[in-house]
Structure formats: C-alpha cells, structure tokens
Amino acid sequence: MFRRIKPIEHREEVDFPADLKKLGYFINSQDQIRQISKPSEGFDYHVHKIERINERRREAMDECIRRVLDTRLKEEGLTKHYFPPGSDPTTDPCVPILISDDLDDAEKVLVIIGNTYDDLGVWSVREIEGPGINHGTMISTIRTAKKENFSLVVLNCGQNVYSPEIGRAVTYRSWKAATKPSPHIDEVRNRVPGHENVQKHVESVLGEIKERLVGGGGKKGKKIYFLTYGWGCWGLVKYMNKNFAEWKSNIEALIAVESTHTAADVTSSDLRHFLTTRARAYIVHSDPPGTFIPDKRFICQTFSTAQIYSETIIPNAWEKVMLPWFKRVEEDPEGCNPVILVDWESVEKLNEEWGGHNNSVARPNDAGDPNKWAFEENDLDENFGEREHPFDQNGLEDMVDLRDAEQAAKANKALQENERPGTAGSDGLKEMGVVRGDLTAL
Template identity: 80%
Template sequence: MFRRIKPIEHREEVDFPVDLKKLGYFINSEDQIRQIEKPSEGFDYHVHRVERVNEKRREAIDECVRRVLDTRFVEEGLTKHFLPPGSTPGTDPCVPILISNDIDDVEKVLVIIGNTHDDLGVWSVREMEGPSINHGSMISTIRSAKKEKFGLLILNCGQNVYSPEMGRAVTYRSWKAATKPSPHIDEVKNRVPGHENVQKHVESVLEELKGRLIGNDGQKKKKKKIYFLTYGWGCWGLVKYLDVNFAEWKSSIEALIAAESTHTAADVTSPDLRHFLTTRARAYIVHSDPPGTFIPDKRFICQTFSTAQIYSETIIPNSWHDVMLPWFKRVEEDPEGCNPVMLVDWESVERLKEGWGGYTGSTKPKDGDDPNKWAFDDDESEEDHDREAKLEEGGKAFGEEGLEDMVDLRDAEQAAKANKALQENERPGTMMDNGLKEMGVVSGALRIL
C-alpha cells in the first residue's frame, strides 16, 4: 500500500483580462489576429508549461473574438433571440440563436446549422486565425447570402452547456476553461430545457419558428423557400427531425447541403425524405480531389463531392462561394434538374477500394473544376488503359458496358421500392435478381443521385 504524505497543492487559478491589447494581440488590416510584439505571427497557444494557464488564456482571447462577432452580427442585421421563449438572459437557462431582421419579408431563407463544438456564428477557429475572422466565422457566408436576398436563421448547436456562474450557455471548451469546483456537467442544472443535445436543439428551434418559416394553418403568408446549410452533427440533427416531420416541410424546402455530415442511410426511414435527399441534397466531404469532383459514396443517400480540404471545419469557409452557393442558384433555376444523373458501377468501385484492380481512373471533371459541368473521365490517356472508363451525365456507368435500364430515384414509386435496399446500405449488385428486376435494374450498377 502507498499513501500520500505531502498534501495536494491546489494551484491558484490565473485570470486573464478580456482585452486583446492586454493579452498582447491586435486585429490587423487584413482582419487577422496577430501578436503585438511579432505582427507576422498569429495566436500562440503554448506559452506556459502549465496546460491550465494556456487553456484559460485561450478562452480569454476567444471571448474577445465573440464580442467582436456580436458587434458584426448586429451590423449585418442579425439579432440574438433566446430560447426557450420568455427566458431572461443572465438569469434563466437559455440558448441564443441568430435571426435576420428581414426574415418575415424575404422569399428565401437560409437556415444554417453548425457543428457541436463551435460558438454561435463560427465555422472554424483555425480559419479565423488566417485568412481572417470574417472568413472563419459566418460573417462572410452571411454577406454573400444577403446579396442573393436570403433571410437568415442560424442555430446554435455548439453552446449546449449552461453555466450559472457565467449566466449563459457555452461550448464544452469554454466550460472546461471556466473557473469552477468541478468540470462535471449536471444534466439538470447545466442544460437548457429543450436544448440538451443537438437533436433536441434543432427540433426546438424549427418547431418554434415553423410558423414564420412555413406558416401555420389559417395564415395567409407568401410561401418561403427554405435552404439548409449544415455541418457535421448539425446535419444529423436536421435529418432526424425531418425524418419525422418531413410532410410539413417538404413543400417549402428547396435544397440541403451537408458538409462532412454524420448521418447515414440508416437514419432515414421516410421514403419522401429519401427521395428529397437523392434529388435536392448534396454532401461535401474531406477529400484530396479538386472542389466539386464527384465521389462515389453511398453513406449519405445523396450525391457526394470533394472539397480539396484536409479539415472538416474548413469545408464551408473555403467551398461556400465557389461551389455551394452556385449550386443553390442552380436549384433555384432548375429545381428538377439540379442534381444530374450519375451512373456508378459499384462493383468496380468496391474492387478499386480493395485494391483488386479494374477501374484505375478518378472522377475528375473533364472541363476544369467547374462543378456545373458533369462529365468525368480518367486522368491519363485511353492508351494507358485496357478499356475506356467514363462517367457522363445520363450516360454509361464507368466500367459498365451494355447498361439498358436503371433505378430512377427521382420517381417516388421507384424510390420507395429501393428504400429497403438503400436503408440496408447494400450494393445493388448483391441483391437478389427478382428484387433487381422489380426495380428495373438489369445490371449490377446503380445511379447515385
């Protein structure tokens, strides 16, 4: 047996001022946080040998940035609203969301649902340090959306821990950095009713604002077009909500973008929602191929594309202007044809993944990186391959000859028939022949939409 002779020494907490200048930093002309003594260098986390000191210092700088963003949100015409309704900030447990002042007057509304670890209105702390605060936060996204006449609703999936000491909801990172007796989260005292997790938060916000977004029975409001821009677990929460409530929303939702989502085919049981995801949704993932490159991936029930990013948090800041927003415009111009037909020979894909050979090209755009041009072929010339492998809009699946008929997931009836197979996430080539014939498949290939 061992026993401690020397008593445990509790180090006194060090508090840092919430002032960038006193912390040794400033915001330069390029909207970047830089050190006063070293203007060419950004934030340095490891300045002390005690991790707790570094943690609290970073939280002080994060609070400075939050205050800067609060001012900019107001300048962009967004107002904080606290939920549950009737709660008093600073006294009652509540969580803030952002709503644009013109949301009741616009025809289009962009609903932004972020991940579970960021502050309200933030995409990536990494991107705020460089290229700029506006780039890493949602300010840049908001400004470009306003130019396209979108109203905005921004949910708050990250600040899901309520701190009575601070009188506000905070992220888990801020909660750990706060001065308190214990980091333990009390599931009653430290949670906001109706917003205990991302799924409940999404449900509570959309149910509360449903009347303003899609109207209630008896209300004579001009129909709004709803566009969802989601990231990570935020998309999962939305999919779980729509899986139950899609009937109420389907006439208003125009499109959905999911950046590195965590939802899968198993989360979707509604045939109508599944049909919507195949025809009006797109997933963008961490991948080395150029932005907008089609990636054969069945996880999300929707077409999946590369972003040329190595961190999930940088996907939207770096892909919104050139890839995602143009696709939203395409949806507005051609709702039924916004997702072109993609034919995929899943057997060749599986063989490629497992290193069996077969198809050796990649699905890169023929005409540059423009995501609106949907013809793909190999990187190298035809002479380098035994057979031509092409992926064309409405054409043959790459590596698949003699394709005569496909499952058309744009057709609700066929989509319902394909529901079971997709829910089990099976490759159609492994299904029974009778099932294939029933769905109109005469070859081991399936179009991914």
C-alpha cells in the same frame, strides 16, 4: 494498492482580461489577429508550462473574438433570439440563436446548423487565425448569402452548457476553461430545457419558428435552404425523418458537410427521395473541390473539397462550390443533381482503405463551375452490361439517383418482384430514365 506520496498541488486560478491589447494582440488590415510585439505572428497558445494557464488565456482570446463577432453580426442585420421563448438571458437558462431582421418579408431563407463544439457564428478558429476573422466565422457566408437575397436563421448547437456562474450558455471548451479543470456537468442545473442536446435543440428551434418559415394561417411559405455541418446535420435529419411532411413543400435543398447521419437514420421514403434528388454531401477529401466521390453513407451525392480539416470546408467551399449549387437548384430543381450510375462492386475493390477513391468517374466539365459534369467513355466499364449481377438488390437507390417518385416506385416494384433492373443499356434502366446517354450528356 496505490498510495499518494505527494499531495495534490492546488494552484490559484490566473485571470486574463478579455481585451486584445492587454493580451498583447491586435487586428491588422487583413482582418487577422496578430501579436503586437511580432506583427507577423498570430496567437501563440503554448506560452506557459502549466496547461491550465494556457487554457484560460485562450478562453480570454475567444471572448475577444466573440465580442468582435457580435458587433459584426448586428451590422449584418442579425439579432439574437433566446430559447425557450420568453427567457431573460440575464437570469434564465437559455440558448441564443440568430435571426435576420427581415425574415418575415423574405422569399428565401438559408438555415445554418453548425457543429457541437463551436461558438455561435463560428466555423473555424483555425481559419480565423488566417485568412481572417470574417473568413473563419459566418460573416463571409452571411454576406454572400445576402447578395443572393437570402434571409438567415442560424442555430446554435455548440453553446449547449449553461453556466450560472458565467450567466449564459457556452461551449464545453469555454465551460471547462472558465470553471475548473475537470468540471462536472449537472444534467439539470447546467442544461437548458428543450435544448439538452443537438437533436432536442433542432427540434425546439424549428418547431418554434416553423410557422414563420413554412407559412400557415394565411401566411405564404418561403423557399428554405439548409447548410449543415457535422452533428448539426444529424439533428436535422432525425427531425425531418419524423416531420418531413410538414416541411417538404418548402424545402428546396440541403448541403451536408462531414455529416454524421447515415442511411439507417432515414426511414421516411419522402425524405430519402429528397436527399437523393435535392441534397449534397461534402467531405474531407484530397480530390479537387466538387469532384464526385462514390460514397453510400449519406443517401445523397457526395463531393470532395480538397480540405484536410472538416472545420475548414465551408469557409473555403461555400462561395465557389456550394452557393452556385443552391443557385442551380433554384434555376432547375428537377435537374440540379445529375443522374450518376456507380458500379459499387468495382469501387469497393479499388477502395481498399477507408476514406476515398481518387480515380473518380465523374470530374468537373468546366473548371469555372464544379457543379457541371462530364463522363469520358473510357471511364465506363464496357463489360458492365454483361455482368450476371450488376446491382446489389438492397442498394439500388444508393447506386442510382432517381429523379422522381414515379421512377422510385418502378425501381421498388422491380426489387419486390426480385427482378434486377438489368444494365446501363437495358430496358430496365431505360424505364427508370437512366441510360448511357444520360451519363455523357451532363
């Protein structure tokens, strides 16, 4: 038995103005938020011994950032659209997304789907602190994408709690700071119909704008590129696993950053083939950006980013690693992902602890282009072809990136007949277009 000795102290909430100057901050010439009294120092969260006060003060700072970001997004030609369609944002539960004003006239579209804990248009609060606001938000991403003639659609997986008191959809962090220390979320009152979670949000938005993207009714479809992060990618994969047939003629490529999807989420053979040939995963890893990492989780080639926080990957790798690969897909869609043969048995022996393999077989061929690869002869196991069981029968497509449906069919037929395809130099792999020469000529 427990008994309360001292009654709970109920403190009055402390309010902070959503005004940078009144909070004691300003934006310097490097686009960084700095203290007025200490111009070399950024935001200081721990200013009070009571955590609740720190929490509410941080929320006031976040609101300042949101207002700055809203202004800059408008300047970039992106407008908020509220879902469900026809909602009045002043009175109705709804979720905002961003759509470029030139979407209907564009030939290429970049669809951005972020994670579940960030405000609309934000990648990383840590990167907003430094290098700066544009870098930590999607402003830099949007500007470089526009230079490559992309129109944009930005989904909103983070602001998934509707607050009648605040009058808009917010992140859980904002909800908690603005309401009470331990808020209860009413699954009816505090959710937006059709956007109760990530999967439903992706389904609702893509279902609504599908005609504007893939065409129909005489409209010409667009080339669609997806840039996804975390649970946002999981929501997309779940949606495409059911609806890929309606989109596959328009989707050019997919980038998945620290995604939570796995092979178990993909049952569509067409989607599996697309992920194998037109998708790339980027993960937290210490190797140089763009280094190939043996990883079977995502059904696509996986690469390092030299980042220790998942939220900093896109701000730091988008322009130098990811965008150049999108351009490569546009130039050579059939050869944008090199065929890479991975000896998973050796990888698993070397990879005793979870999280990576630093002695990667593939490394950048050109320091200026991390999307080009070279394989050294001594990196390949000379005795590979002499092994009795060089392949795992259940994981062939995870080990070899098959270029087209015909090759995939040949591999599947071999597996169904319990025939192992042989070795890197055998007729079996030659028939699938995978030979030692492919590895050294990328």
